[in-house]
Amino acid sequence: MSKSALLKSSLAKKYWMAATGLFLCVFLLGHLAGNLQLFAGGEEGQLQFNAYAKFMTTNPAVKILSYLTYFSILFHAIDGVFLTRANMKARPKGYAYSRPSANSHWTSRNMGILGTIVLVFIVVHMSNFWYEMHWGEIGVDAAGNKDLHTVVMAAFTDPSIGIVYTIGYVLAMLAVGFHLFHGVKSAFSSIGLKTPKTEQAIKVAGYAFAIIIPALFASIPIYIYATQ
Numbered sequence: 001m002s003k004s005a006l007l008k009s010s011l012a013k014k015y016w017m018a019a020t021g022l023f024l025c026v027f028l029l030g031h032l033a034g035n036l037q038l039f040a041g042g043e044e045g046q047l048q049f050n051a052y053a054k055f056m057t058t059n060p061a062v063k064i065l066s067y068l069t070y071f072s073i074l075f076h077a078i079d080g081v082f083l084t085r086a087n088m089k090a091r092p093k094g095y096a097y098s099r100p101s102a103n104s105h106w107t108s109r110n111m112g113i114l115g116t117i118v119l120v121f122i123v124v125h126m127s128n129f130w131y132e133m134h135w136g137e138i139g140v141d142a143a144g145n146k147d148l149h150t151v152v153m154a155a156f157t158d159p160s161i162g163i164v165y166t167i168g169y170v171l172a173m174l175a176v177g178f179h180l181f182h183g184v185k186s187a188f189s190s191i192g193l194k195t196p197k198t199e200q201a202i203k204v205a206g207y208a209f210a211i212i213i214p215a216l217f218a219s220i221p222i223y224i225y226a227t228q
């Protein structure tokens with residue numbers, strides 16, 4: 001294969017990595033907005049969240065977005081493995097003077113590890129809630145909707161395992177945050193939107209997204225655990 005084709009294919013990989021990553025950021029915004037309803041207490045909050053969960057699993061347009069999300073997660077993970085391996089092969093070794101920490105943030109050098117932690121979280125997380133909603137034997141609420149609200153509350157307030165789930169989720173959100181810390185600004189650069197004019201704005205917006213969104217996600221299990 002010619003050198004230019006190799007370059008092209010690695011550029012294409014970076015492009016699709018960025019496109020699927022940015023789509024997943026949009027998913028995170030929507031998912032967070034839906035999950036913030038878990039702060040609403042009482043039976044009203046329970047009915048509202050379950051009606052929302054029913055809409056999210058039955059609406060045809062949302063279903064298409066869900067399939068796109070599953071596809072993006074798989075594609076992003078597989079493409080990520082290829083890119084990480086290519087980067088490891090290309091990395092020069094054995095220089096007497098090599099200080100990677102002076103040239104790049106540690107998150108950028110550990111995107112593969114951080115991504116793997118996030119992927120493990122997604123698998124555990126989907127088996128906890130998504131699988132239960134679709135195929136689990138869960139009860140129904142007063143409106144006759146599947147009672148996903150009680151499943152979520154029970155996970156974080158269980159007397160023996162609730163604290164493990166809560167701490168596990170908070171740690172996973174740290175990994176999500178660190179992954180996004182490098183990922184968001186890198187994605188904008190890969191799709192060609194980083195210019196001397198936009199560079200600073202992209203950096204600030206990327207860092208803000210990477211801190212605020214995971215922090216809000218983490219606040220949900222903490223709130224549920226603390227107010228049980």
Ligand code: HEM
Binds near residue numbers: 065130133218220
């Ligand atoms: C920490 C707070 C979070 C809570 C309480 C939460 C809650 C839920 C619940 C209840 C579901 C099932 C909804 C359904 O199937 O209709 C779900 C699905 C899902 N969650 Fe989360 N989630 C959280 C964070 C995250 C994060 C940070 C990610 C990604 C890194 C994520 C990825 C997903 C995915 C991919 C699905 C399947 C969505 C679909 O079928 O369209 N979640 N989550």
